[in-house]
Amino acid sequence: MIASIQGRLVRKTEEHVILEQGGIGYLLDVAPSAIASLPPVGETVKLYAYLHVRENEIGLFGFTTEDQKNLFELLQTVSGVGPRLALQVVDTLTPDAFALAILQNDIDKLTQVKGIGKKGAARMVLELTDKLKKSAIAVPEFAAKTIHAQGAGDHEVSEVIAALLVLGYSSSEARDAVKRANPCEEDTVETLLRRALGQLAIL
DSSP: OOOEEEEEEEEEOSSEEEEEETTEEEEEEEOHHHHHTSOOTTSEEEEEEEEEEETTEEEEEEESSHHHHHHHHHHTTSTTOOHHHHHHHHHHSOHHHHHHHHHTTOHHHHTTSTTOOHHHHHHHHHHHHHHHHHSSSOOOHHHHHHHHTSSSOHHHHHHHHHHHHHTTOOHHHHHHHHHHTOOOTTOOHHHHHHHHHHHHHTO
């Protein structure tokens, strides 16, 4: 397993770089924003690396920070998310911004990423809220406090908001409805969803 590569930067384009180390040139796919931050060709660079291997596909991806690499790996645990979309997320959102969006159910922020629609963003919130807290990615402290302050469990709140998004409500409408439904510790997804829908019906 390749954890990182340090070598001379011999080429960089908008989508990849080549690092030469020990007489071997390593081609790494790197987010455009990260490439823009690299020093000029000829300088020594260290990139955290991820080797992606599938039956008919192999690729080497590079990241300027370990948090970016951790986010890239975490994203690929979501149904339907492959390395290209994961790299697009890393290019658009910092790990902190992504963590905050997941924990606050901020669908609008997630859909800023090219290739992610409302349903895909809702699926990310559903599948990553619990995983994010157990991952190596640093969760913004104030975001974690906000989530833990909610009456119902993280999972129930996230699932209800995701369900409302699938039903066609906007992110702000869904979050507001759940807030006005007054989540409590005894709530299940079904009971909280029923009250949230009731709040939307009286608007």
